Amino acid sequence: MRFLTPLLIACTGAPSSAPEPTPDPKPEAPAPAPPPAPAPTADDVSKDTDISGMSEEERQAFLMKLGEKVYTTGDGGIACVTCHMANGQGMKGAFPPLVGQKDFMGDCKNHAGLIINGLNGEIEVDGVKYNGVMVPQGDALNDLQIAAAISFVRNSWGNDYGYCSPEDVKAARGG
Numbered sequence: 039m040r041f042l043t044p045l046l047i048a049c050t051g052a053p054s055s056a057p058e059p060t061p062d063p064k065p066e067a068p069a070p071a072p073p074p075a076p077a078p079t080a081d082d083v084s085k086d087t088d089i090s091g092m093s094e095e096e097r098q099a100f101l102m103k104l105g106e107k108v109y110t111t112g113d114g115g116i117a118c119v120t121c122h123m124a125n126g127q128g129m130k131g132a133f134p135p136l137v138g139q140k141d142f143m144g145d146c147k148n149h150a151g152l153i154i155n156g157l158n159g160e161i162e163v164d165g166v167k168y169n170g171v172m173v174p175q176g177d178a179l180n181d182l183q184i185a186a187a188i189s190f191v192r193n194s195w196g197n198d199y200g201y202c203s204p205e206d207v208k209a210a211r212g213g
């Protein structure tokens with residue numbers, strides 16, 4: 039009783055405006071088992087995703103989503119949209135278009151090399167001359183991001199040139 043008495047006094051002496059006691063937390067619901075292969079959404083495409091276990095269909099969907107992210111936000115690099123514009127139409131005389139029949143679309147290694155090493159010097163696209171500088175992004179972007187960015191370009195806005203893999207990018211880096 040030596041300790042109980044002061045405790046009782048402390049309790050009864052509590053001001054009536056004392057906050058309601060917080061209700062007991064509900065018992066934890068069992069965590070739902072994670073789905074075997076969660077389909078990637080636009081928000082959760084990470085550049086560190088391992089796509090090796092994905093089906094061909096999942097892989098392509100993933101590359102398109104991550105590619106769109108790289109194209110529009112940069113995802114750690116410089117967003118392609120800044121220069122090549124929202125629909126890949128570029129800006130006549132300043133930034134070449136990425137839509138339509140283009141030589142670089144043919145070969146994934148060559149295409150990846152353009153992103154890794156950048157490009158400068160005069161080129162002619164659709165009869166228009168360009169002599170600008172595209173900054174190299176081989177350090178800013180990893181193999182998966184570059185594979186995704188070029189796959190996105192190759193399959194957007196009416197382009198239909200197939201997909202490129204991180205292995206293509208690795209080969210383009212000389213690895």
Ligand code: HEC
Nearest residue numbers: 116117118121134157158159161163168169170171172187
């Ligand atoms: C700072 C502006 C800028 C950014 C950002 C940029 N580019 Fe470029 N890009 C250029 C310019 C300028 C050229 C043409 C260079 C020249 O005149 O030699 C070019 C050329 C290209 C080419 C070759 C076009 C052809 O017809 O040969 C491709 C492909 C390309 N860019 C893709 C991309 C992709 C994909 C990204 C994003 C990862 C990107 N670029 C980001 C400015 C940019």
